Amino acid sequence: MNESSERTDKRMELGRILFLLGAFATHAFVGYALVRGCTDVDPRLGLAFGLLPDGDFLFPADWGWPFVHRGLTHTPLFAVGLLAGLYLASRNRSVALAGGLAIGSHLAIDSLSPMGIRWLFPLRTAWNPSPGLAVHSPAATALLWTAALGILAFRAIQRRSHDREPTTDHKQEHDDKQPTPTPDATTELE
Numbered sequence: 001m002n003e004s005s006e007r008t009d010k011r012m013e014l015g016r017i018l019f020l021l022g023a024f025a026t027h028a029f030v031g032y033a034l035v036r037g038c039t040d041v042d043p044r045l046g047l048a049f050g051l052l053p054d055g056d057f058l059f060p061a062d063w064g065w066p067f068v069h070r071g072l073t074h075t076p077l078f079a080v081g082l083l084a085g086l087y088l089a090s091r092n093r094s095v096a097l098a099g100g101l102a103i104g105s106h107l108a109i110d111s112l113s114p115m116g117i118r119w120l121f122p123l124r125t126a127w128n129p130s131p132g133l134a135v136h137s138p139a140a141t142a143l144l145w146t147a148a149l150g151i152l153a154f155r156a157i158q159r160r161s162h163d164r165e166p167t168t169d170h171k172q173e174h175d176d177k178q179p180t181p182t183p184d185a186t187t188e189l190e
């Protein structure tokens with residue numbers, strides 16, 4: 001191997017490491033934001049469960065299927081089993097829901113990538129309905145981070161207005177008294 005191709009190899013390796021770090025950070029942040037935005041559970045659970053399926057990078061190479069990247073840990077069956085375990089351990093539905101949001105977001109994102117996920121595991125079929133999107137491209141990453149930041153911002157605004165306005169019930173009562181126009185009127189025009 002000559003010096004320049006060695007250098008190209010090193011650059012490709014570095015590129016792959018940066019790509020993976022970006023993907024890990026995105027999965028963790030999306031999981032964190034979903035749990036923070038949609039539940040009252042510690043968002044660090046979202047971070048961990050958002051990242052968890054990619055723990056399969058740690059499987060030794062000689063273990064083989066399904067202990068490979070995008071194998072067992074990227075299957076709906078694994079997610080359901082894990083969430084059942086989480087529920088049994090915590091006896092808390094919110095915790096299970098939070099874990100489900102985070103791991104579900106990971107599987108949803110990966111399912112759109114060209115490699116897809118193994119939807120029908122343990123059936124060993126090549127069926128892959130993925131649209132083949134570059135889910136960790138810079139554009140997709142920017143989109144996912146913006147969405148996650150949006151969820152966090154929404155949650156922060158919601159919390160602040162909730163703290164400022166402890167008597168929202170009165171407003172609700174008032175609104176209920178207003179007759180609302182029915183957009184369903186068109187159904188009579190058949």
Ligand SMILES: [Zn+2]
Pocket residue numbers: 053054074106110
């Ligand atoms: Zn993954």
